[in-house]
Amino acid sequence: MEALQTLDLTKHYRSGSFTKKNIPALEKVSLSIEQGEIFGLLGPNGAGKTTFVKLILSIVHPTSGSATVLGYPLGQRKLKEYCGYLPENHRYPAFLSAENTLIFFGRLNGLPESTLKEKAHALLETVGLKDWAKVKTKKFSKGMLQRLGLAQALINNPKILFLDEPTDGVDPVGRKEIRDLLLSLKAQGTTIFLNSHLLSEVEMICDRVAILNKGNVVRTGTISELTTQKLAYHIHLSSPLTKEVRERLDQTILPIEYHETSLVVTLHEKPQLNLIIDILRSGGIGIEDMTQQKTSLEDYFIQIMKGENG
Incomplete structure (x- = not known):
């Protein structure tokens, strides 16, 4: 069973107060992603990458087409248990500590209260923020917020992980640590869907990629297939x-x-x-x-x- 499959997935936005105009964001995108692989979606700004992820997570609804995640059609409440999401440019309440931020998101995910603190500390150690557990997020750098965001995306032990620019603002050592973590998650069977502008990072960890331009998929293949031309x-x-x-x-x-x-x-x-x-x-x-x-x-x-x- 594929972790993610889309068929002619399309999203148009409407603009204008009087004369409504269709603005295509995504056009008949058909992709198939296997369980346990790291898949990268590449494209210039405005190509439709973030729109694609928002459609899969039912943050916005498709104009037409269909998709399944782990065999479930889009919109099924069950999917919230299986999906982790790190959005681009995420923000956390400045008054919360790193520990309490993860506990807050754990509660939103319906995790047992008795395990939240232990889970939060384990994840903070995993992403290299163990010593910052009690520090408020307003004191965090961009790279530290990215690490915290990755921990938040993992709070519910997702089967499929959606990451939008996960290493943005992270120093080279931190990027290496995040790469190693993603490869470790893959080895455990987690499917990872990755949007990134850092193509050198994508090349190092992705099994396959698709290139999106103006809402259309223009290339799909393994890294080897695309770079050995x-x-x-x-x-x-x-x-x-x-x-x-x-x-x-x-x-x-x-x-x-x-x-x-x-x-x-x-x-x-x-x-x-x-x-x-x-x-x-x-x-x-x-x-x-x-x-x-x-x-x-x-x-x-x-x-x-x-x-x-x-």
């Missing part, structure tokens, strides 16, 4: 190329970038790699290592956005 290989050689071998390589009419003891060849189709290997070996040139070149997720994202908006 061109057939370019970096081949490290045991010795420099001879003149004869280089001439034979040039006769393939493939784009080849030569270095002293390596070369980068861009193929038109993958079987051509065997031809390159045969030429090298028949010329007595050993191959020490060979890797397929990849682009970063950020570079791929920018490339797609330029193509979509160009």
Whole structure:
């Protein structure tokens, strides 16, 4: 069973006092997210990422289309028990301490009063705020508020976790700690749905991503599928190329970038790699290592956005 499945999920907003105008925020989005995976939703500002999460959590209602979360249709009260949510730019009552903030949200989730304090302290330790339990949130930095927000999202032991910019404002050490925590939650079977502008973070932890632009899904795939696009290989050689071998390589009419003891060849189709290997070996040139070149997720994202908006 999928943790989350949407079919043609659509949301239009209305604007104007007299002449009502439809403003599309999301257009026929169909996604399927497996249980226990970390899924990233990427897109520029205004692409519809936050609207998508709000639809799934029934904060707003779809114009058309459907979705299920853990097999339940949207709007089922039961889902509140299974979902955790960290919104972007969240705020907490300034007069509450970190401990009391979590106790407050635990009560909202209907957790047993007898376990709330213990649960709050365990989560504060998990997110690195153990020593700040009694401190009021008005004294917290942006990064500390993000950590507290993550603890709040985990208060009900959710089966599926929705995180909107979870590492925003967090220092590099804190981001590493949050990544490790999310990977630990995944190992325990928690499904994690992630919105983030930090594409390097997404690349490190997400199993799959979807790219959203102007309310439409324009790409979906694993990190490897999206970043390994061109057939370019970096081949490290045991010795420099001879003149004869280089001439034979040039006769393939493939784009080849030569270095002293390596070369980068861009193929038109993958079987051509065997031809390159045969030429090298028949010329007595050993191959020490060979890797397929990849682009970063950020570079791929920018490339797609330029193509979509160009």
